[in-house]
Amino acid sequence: MDAEQAIAPATAPAVRLYKISGIALATVFGSVLAGGLLMSLNYRMLGLEQKATRALQYSVLAIALILAAAFLIPPEWKIPDTAFTIPQLLAMIILSRQLQGGAIEAHRGAAGLMASNWKAFGISLLVMIAVIALLFLAGMAVEFLSPGSLPG
Numbered sequence: 001m002d003a004e005q006a007i008a009p010a011t012a013p014a015v016r017l018y019k020i021s022g023i024a025l026a027t028v029f030g031s032v033l034a035g036g037l038l039m040s041l042n043y044r045m046l047g048l049e050q051k052a053t054r055a056l057q058y059s060v061l062a063i064a065l066i067l068a069a070a071f072l073i074p075p076e077w078k079i080p081d082t083a084f085t086i087p088q089l090l091a092m093i094i095l096s097r098q099l100q101g102g103a104i105e106a107h108r109g110a111a112g113l114m115a116s117n118w119k120a121f122g123i124s125l126l127v128m129i130a131v132i133a134l135l136f137l138a139g140m141a142v143e144f145l146s147p148g149s150l151p152g
Contacts (some may be wrong), residue, residue, distance in 0.1 A: 015045035016113045017104055020096050022120030027092040030124030031131060033063040035092035038120055041067065042100055062088075063131070 011082060017037040018026075027035030036059020043052035073079055108114065 015107075016043055016115040017042050017100075017107050018115045018120055019104065019117065020093065020101065022115060022117045023091060023096045024093050025117055026120045026124035026127070027089050028124075029121060031063055032066065032088040033059045034124040034127035035059070035088070035096070036062070037123065037127060039092075039096055041098060042103070046103055047067035052070060053071065067135070 018041060023035045023038045026038050029035075034056050039056040040052045040059070043049070043055055068090065070084060104114075
């Protein structure tokens with residue numbers, strides 16, 4: 001049994017873990033970055049700092065790859081947004097179940113508290129706003145640095 005699947009009953013109620021449904025909700029509204037952030041917070045609550053850092057790093061890498069793919073696909077292909085959302089959602093559900101499902105169930109079994117899905121939703125909205133702001137700033141930088149935008 002992995003460390004994340006075994007929680008001491010004495011410490012379990014002291015932390016609030018995000019449910020798989022909260023991670024899925026965050027992924028739908030805030031991308032794989034928001035879902036990964038919640039997984040990272042779960043690892044942190046379980047005292048698994050290295051796994052928390054790794055979960056966040058993989059989430060940032062995944063969103064960077066997804067955004068790069070979205071920008072590289074020609075607009076005339078008219079790919080629906082769900083073609084990006086559904087794979088992210090399925091991947092995060094599968095990963096969170098495999099990597100944290102046992103720990104979450106052990107936590108519940110030890111009368112541990114669960115974080116609200118409303119809180120997960122709020123975090124996903126904040127992540128979404130941050131991603132949109134970064135995309136906007138990147139777009140502004142590209143526009144500013146494009147050859148036709150400079151005077152002279």
